[in-house]
Amino acid sequence: MTETPSQTPTEPAAPELTIRSTRVYRGPNVWSYEQAIHVVVDLGVLEQYPTNLLPGFTDQLVELLPNIEAHTCSRGQRGGFVERLREGTWLGHVAEHIALQLQQEAGHDMRRGKTRAVRDEVGVYNVIYGFMDERVGLAAGELAVRLVNHLVQPEEGFDFATALDEFLVRAGRTAFGPSTGAIIEEAVSRDIPWTRLNEHSLVQLGQGVHAQRIRATMTSQTSALAVDIAGDKNLTTRLLASAGLPVPKAETVRTADGAVSAARRVGFPVVVKPLDGNHGRGVVLNLTFEEEVRDAFVIAQAQSRRGVVQVESFITGKDYRCLIIGGRMAAIAERVPAHVVGDGEHTVQELVDITNSDPRRGVGHEKVLTRIKVDDAAIELVREQGFGMDGVPPADKMVKLALTGNMSTGGISVDRTFDAHPDNIEIAEEAARMIGLDVAGIDFICPDITAPVRETGGAICEVNAAPGFRMHTHPTVGEPQFIAKPVVDLLFPPGALSRVPIVAVTGTNGKTTTSRMLAHIMKGLGRKVGMTSTDGIVIDERLVIKADASGPRSARMVLQNPRVDFAIMEVARGGILREGLGYDRNDIAVVTNIQADHLGLRGVDSLEDLAAVKSVVVEAVPRDGYAVLNADDPLVRKMRRRCSGTIVWFSMEPPGSEVRDFIDERCRRGARAVVLESSERGEMIVLKQGRRSMPLAWTHLLPSTFNGAARMNVANALAAAGAAFAAGAPLHDIRQGLRTFDTSYYLSPGRLNRLEVNNAEVFVDYCHNPPGMERLGEFVEAYVGQRQGSTDHRISRIGMIGAAGDRRDEDVRELARVAAQHFDVLIMREDDNLRRRPAGEAAALLVEGAREAQAGGARVRQIETVLDEHDAVRHAVLRANPGDVVVLCVDQHAKVLNELESFSQKAQAGSRFSDEQPGDPDLDPQELAAEAESAMAKDDIEVREAMERPQN
Template identity: 40%
Template sequence: HRCSIGTPGGFFERVKDGTWMGHVVEHVALELQTVAEMDTGFGRTRETQTPGVYNVVFSYVVAEAGKRAGKLSVDFCENIIDGKDPKLDEIIQELKVLREEYKMGPSTSSIVDEAVKRGIPFFRLNRGSLVQLGYGKNQERIRATMTSQTGSLAVDFAQDKWETKSLLEYQGIPVPKGVETSRYGRAKDAVKKIGYPLVVKPSDGNHGRGITVGVNNNNHFEIAYEAAMKQSKNGYVIIEQMLDGADFRFLVINGTLVAAAKRIPAHVKGNGKLSIQELIDTENENPLRGYGHENVLTEIDIDSQTERLISDAGYTLDSVLDKGEILYLKTTANLSTGGTAIDILDSVHPANVHIAERAIKIIGLDIGGVDIVAPDVTTPLPENGGGIVEINAAPGFRMHLQPTEGLARNVAEPVIDMLFPPGKSSTIPIIAITGTNGKTTTTRLIDHIFKLAGNTVGMCTTEGVYIKNRMIYQGDMTGPMSHKMVLTDPTVDLAVLECARGGMLRAGLGFKTCDVGVVTNVSEDHLGLRGIHTVDQLARVKSIIPEIVKQDGVTVLNADDDLVRAMSEKTKGKIIYFSLDWKNNSTVSNHLKDGETAVVFDDGWLCMMKGQWKYPIVDVKDVPLTFGGKAKFNILNALSAAGAAIGLGLKLENIKAGLVTFFPSHAQTPGRLTMTDMGDFNVLVDYAHNKAGYDALIDFVSSYNPEKTIMTLCVPGDRRDEDFESIAESCANNVDTIVLFESYLRGLEEGEISDKLKKYLMKYGMEDDQIIIIYDEQSAVQYCLDVGGQYDFVILSNYDVDDTHFKIQAHKEKLEQEKSA
């Protein structure tokens, strides 16, 4: 708790001096997690413009526990203020339970940590241990210690203990003799043949479930048989000879023995004073032991197996063991049941290394655990009477990562070496696009360019998520969950991700770095929402994209926009500027003097500039998106898209091919400057949504010199009054008839949006009869289509893009039928 003071305990100095309550809540949330064995320490609290309301950010180890800690920290502080008992112990236990329920296990987390250390990104795919490492087509997946390279046939063999035993025995691997059966009578016959002591286990179990070791009489056998049959899924049980010696676990990864441990079952050692119960309690107080997987060792619980072992030894929990006497409390040595592990890798005999590696190869596993019972492993198993008793397809790593004694082994390292050998990429190129206007069109254009170049592109836009040009999810998909959809798709080799303000403020991004970052522009939009009240603050949000561009990546910036141009100071990557008027832009001129790259509009051409050299890409008249150069904002969008493609090394001929085949249409740019010729008049659909958008739209329409301009208009109810006014001012001076409709009321009553807009439209010169109010969006659309006359321009600035498109097509067909009649 250094806080801004920077020294241990600095937070408490801040408390003495006086600090925000939100700041206190932040530190309580961090401390609650840390006490619950989730050590974390990053936090920030910022005051909003509303007194007493704060934006609080803090880190977590387990998401569900972290979110709950936020709520509990508020309750804790309120209870302290009210003089009530905050019930700290209950809070900590609740967080521990959440931690165990949702945290990654030690094996999974070790592999993820190793991946992160190498810069390999990851996604957790479920609340368990299923994790994706890497992105797109270069991803690998793990579930605990099973990987996407683990063969299903090998897992089937390993889960069928009898099949495993038979395969190994056939190949000359030492295994104990035994019998597999589903009938109790045959099992009793096997007992007579093999003789006590025995091991009884389910044929298809794992993690030590249902296994009983040291069965030495008929009564014990009956109990062991029932326990094994209860855990058996296929109804078969194995009765086998119990080998003499200790329990060893060898770990083989990618054909190589990487770790070996001697496993000792949970036990207590008498001191002549304490009872068995007291010895267990004392051992559980060992700081190395903890709840679940929170520590190196797991607490010893007293179950029916423990009670039977104590009873078989002639004791009860109240009995006192003699000094030095050892009492085993479990029949198996699994760490999850309280066992301990001693690293012995360096003492393993080479013959036994060969046996273990060969056994895993025979079964066919990429990662396998070999369970051996032998007097020792310093001499060959065939000589000392030892043997392999089991092969595990998903061996736990904890005993090797944190042995009770001996050298800890980084067994996650060879896993990552296997999944991502030298030369194999773990990621795919990511192009991230943000800005106030034009980002959706730019995103779609970049997608189109790379699709034509042969890439399988995953794209997120305000319309939905697309994989290889097919929509897989509809909606405004510009936040982190949408990014994750693309990055987890194993067919995608390039991600083009639109990143909107709302998603970034609400939940951040779905990736930590990108190869190319594009910022189209920054202007007033959505101000007054989520703590963003000024254009400078909005620019700060948008600048996140340049900030996360990789050091060897490229940032594409609008040199004609002061706020975007300033983002050059925030990026680590190389910069490609784009500009409509580069000759009068000193930033671009100086950039080119330094030998850098820019994409510019020059004498009617889109060109790439490298230092003093100019490389024409395409004549603007051949780019359908620009409407022959009339749509200046789409020239900028085309330049930014070209800059992004250049940033990833695409050839200019590929970029040209994309630019000349990308048409402003409902199929390629829904709701973004799509024009339909109705015969006598034109209909233009564009979701302008802010003052800069409407200014650009009206400027474009004016270039056609229409007889009359008719327009639908609505502003979402959560916008500021000054936004209503600025949009109304832009439209009032340039539109002849405005039809107001209502959508996205967002807290306002029906009629309030229209009343506000009408008030401001009339303030800036429109007459009452120029303003039509039709609350229903599609009725407003139909009205405009019905009144459109010769040489008119109908602008439909609508939200329901699909229905608007269908209305236009239906009206066009109607007009054509009337003409031909």
């Protein structure tokens, strides 16, 4: 919003800002090119109170969130948003900026946002803002609204500082740890897509066949056997010793007496540790007496999963962690145990509190440093150094609070990457190779890492699988090391692919058939195609999930499948409005057409609104991508302005038409197109690139077009050919794919499937809107016209139609009006899912539309109502004489095909379908008037009875 609000009453308003709805877009959407949260807020009476009329509002907000002064807003300069606040802006806009700032407080650098008024609703606004973590973004929006209301009128019991702390703690729990975060940041910098697979640190990098997974610093290439070996400290020590690497003497025990005996053999001083522990838990160092060993055994055994404890010789020296990635040293850090340094003024406990107040310190691994925990072991250690927790150590006196240098116990790190002696580096790299880890943390204990360990003394005390990165990426002292790079190099070597080609197909009609044609072409090239459609998810021609899978969640499932190397996504309007796209971009976008369907739903009231939604897939095309657009559709043609990539046009219009002139002009400048050229031999699909024309296939030879009669499939073939051409498919493979694709149920279920039942031709199709019915009717006209010339029998046309319950009444009537122009007999049915309409209501609207058309001279002669789809199919087939054409517009195509197959089997067996045939549609003209009157009365009775029946 950029306008300044007009002056309104200055009485303070009650806090009535409320959230109507919240939606999370996990990919490009109608509001943003990137993922975003969409909150619809209702200001109520606060619409009359912009910020300049709320005394003290701006000052209080800046006091609570001082960093909000950095927001530029539309002014493009620091402080621009605060200027807007003082001039006056609405509170929905304020909530947007607060939500962004709250995320920045949590370490998520989010700056994208916008606020727009909802059309035709005063005081209601769309608030859109970016997010990094979905749960954090949602919590930020909720807290932002609460804070706005609190600033308008204080909420009793609400303390923003406490609420902010709770928000930050929640954000810390859901955020990635430093190790996972570093790898993801490196992947993003290389344009490698990533997906979080659970609530913790399991992440997929890349897509489909190129995907790799990480969990913290464990990767897809980490050997499970190597992890097991590293987890067994005794076995690790023996393997390293067999390679001649320096290791301490060690024995494993299960009892305290055994630990004492082992300590005697190893030689005091000793270390007692759990055999399979981690993070330094249960490790007790420098034990010189047998009683100490007994006490340490209890501590170590409590941290051992198998109850086994290792006793090993104590190696004196400093604690170093060597990080080995892919067999090469990546970083070295010196780990200093948790400690405080005296200043002669504060007690040990006060020094601990001061140290823990460092904002870099948090709980566990949530921040780069961990808070020092004062437990009984720490208190005892402090006592051994001659102090109590209330004692005041002298200035510069170091007081240890832990013996081990683990970061998880409050230790700090000093970078020593470039200080290590080459011999020590070689030893660490050999240790990682012996264990077999791709990412390994080698713990060295030695006097000085700059001198050879073999000369100065020292040993490898432990090899760690999944070592933490934060001591290297955020050292307390020294330069940070960018160690995520070699990890990503390991998973994606230079030149390796991380993405699979994604083709997004959208439009009102034809998108499913176009997707299937394209998948068939690419299958011929040997590609493993993953496809989403209204019928389900198909992986390499196998239907793995049967459902309406044209949404973003299905797209993500395809991209997670390790077999997929080419993805085709059927993108529906509903999915875009609900969650956006399920990925960040598509290499090729195909838009078949924009026609009247789904209007009046979710704010899509016109064809222009629908085109704006569908154009999201075009906006998601990168500069090196393609958009395959239907030049015959003016709304699709306009989408070229939204595309950053190259346009591939397709058109059914003949040469010399306005559309073809438009295409030819662009082709002369190097554009690409798929068009039709006519000749005496027939109609040819031609690929054009610049001034070159490349013949592809005769339309009448494509099985899916039924000798050219199915013009909608000609258009679908043009779109599929354009997409395959843009994807780099050779011409002969595109040609072969189109020539071998037919509308059988196995290749194109529910899309113009042809069967012979009782010597009648039956077509099963999913047609469900007026434009689709117009195309289907044209096919019936052309197909019957081809056959009528070869038979003396008058071919009757019987149609079964149904309308979805969530369509507008007028759209339902229009569907029947169109159908009435092409069929002799119309049978009205209803879907299983009535979509909140009473039973019989949608069928009644269809009957109304058909009768209107009949009164206007339409072709239809008989109009019947059979609500149940199964019964309606049976009724339609029984109405047909041999040679007639029956078109079934179905909802559940699988069940319908099964029923028709059953009909065919009965016909072959010579049995009758029913003792009472519905009748012959070929009526004499003299009988029509009387039949029409009785049929109207019968329809009214049937519909009324259906509507009066109780519904489940």
